[in-house]
């Protein structure tokens with residue numbers, strides 16, 4: 058039986074304030090990858106939706122989307138391999154499949170996404186529209202994985218800020234990915250002088266930003282309730298999260314696109330402003346969560362508050378089998 | 382294995398100070414355990430016996446040829462090792478309980494002279510989060526039920542580092558690989574008990590088969606309670622603090638006398654991989670919803686465009 062000393066409520070004890078965890082070694086390259094993976098994955102989804110249901114005048118939009126997907130599959134792996142500490146052995150990522158590891162799951166999502174996206178764009182360029190039409194579907198399905206598996210990757214750690222709210226982190230990453238893809242494609246439509254396509258995309262971005270905003274506010278509350286909100290409440294990453302990710306990344310575009318949606322003649326300036334805000338905010342969200350998470354791992358009290366007994370969880374019988 | 386007066390039976394087989402050669406199944410002499418593949422091995426670290434000599438730290442560094450991390454003073458009591466790391470696989474924590482509320486105690490209980498000393502190590506978790514996170518299979522479970530990093534496979538992604546709920550495994554920036562305690566995998570293969578346990582002069586670190594160790598540890602707690610040390614409890618044994626959140630049990634478990642956080646340990650660590658399904662599920666549902674919204678918006682737009690024509 059655990060004695061009194063182990064079960065009395067936590068009162069802030071630490072071992073000389075030393076970190077009880079090690080922070081991930083992930084830096085700006087991983088944050089950049091998470092942003093790019095979401096952008097390119099969701100672009101493939103929107104490209105597929107536009108191709109199958111958008112009509113002839115969406116040709117250029119579809120091409121741009123396929124190009125964005127390829128950009129993700131070329132630059133993404135370069136960023137990931139660049140963040141390995143033994144990059145020459147990157148191929149060991151495909152040595153096994155481990156369903157308990159989002160990094161393993163993600164390696165296969167990225168591989169599948171890359172292969173089908175390349176096939177889609179290649180067939181498109183060679184004039185094989187039928188092949189592109191079929192290949193884009195599995196690419197888009199992998200694109201949904203690209204948009205959100207990175208949130209599962211961060212959550213499936215012991216880092217308190219990442220672990221405290223797995224569902225809401227994933228909703229935020231997914232919504233931000235969809236908003237970013239819509240924003241980038243909307244900018245493409247504006248540059249190409251096709252305001253109608255941009256208007257449809259802005260509505261998609263508006264819906265995604267609304268989801269992002271609601272999930273962000275809910276996540277902040279959950280972090281506070283879990284006692285792990287420190288790194289997003291104070292220090293260098295607090296403004297990046299609050300101003301960059303939430304205000305600029307979700308609230309500003311929501312307002313811009315909402316005003317436009319009610320107008321008879323939508324303003325191009327508002328549309329472009331909303332799109333740029335989404336892209337900047339998307340990068341801010343990934344950077345803030347990554348770096349604030351690394352900080353939270355070094356704050357022992359945050360971790361000890363998070364790693365408190367939860368009767369509902371702790372009395373499940375432990376399975377005997379280990380996942381390999 | 383028959384043990385009389387706490388001395389393993391075979392301990393007296395080699396009385397001569399000059400040994401003829403390698404002693405077969407040497408762990409039978411030193412720990413009373415025969416090491417066989419397929420069984421579960423671990424450590425029981427009884428902190429009430431620790432005298433803070435750091436013989437375990439030294440033996441570990443010597444056997445595993447690990448370099449020093451840094452030479453300096455932390456200011457944290459006698460703990461100048463600081464933490465477990467890629468190069469430090471045993472770490473003796475020192476807690477001086479010299480009073481409360483900033484006041485020095487005028488009287489001290491006889492037990493342990495109000496010192497807490499604890500030799501920390503990789504817990505070789507039953508459902509090890511580091512192993513479950515490893516995408517290359519470099520981290521694997523050995524035939525001795527321990528968790529080891531295969532250096533020739535590790536590509537230094539570092540995902541095991543934040544996965545570990547005890548802050549154990551660490552990347553070495555020099556060779557770009559993850560490192561941690563191997564429970565002396567090489568020694569176990571040769572029938573030797575791990576270096577730290579063998580060197581521990583007070584038997585604070587005991588090596589053995591996990592079920593035997595748990596039994597011994599429970600008896601030790603009973604004994605301590607009987608002698609008035611009512612704060613003693615196990616950390617990481619099945620069903621105890623530390624063995625929470627689906628981790629199963631910890632093959633390297635501890636007897637502690639203050640709450641876990643005082644030693645830098647979490648009361649209820651969790652199994653990180655349990656968060657994969659909720660995160661992926663919520664994310665994919667979000668994507669499905671937004672994709673449906675996009676389909677509806679593109680369809681409406683097409684309808685409107687066609688009407689305008």
Ligand code: SF4
Nearest residue numbers: 503504505506511545
């Ligand atoms: S304590 Fe950490 S490094 Fe050791 S087996 Fe458990 S998760 Fe892995």
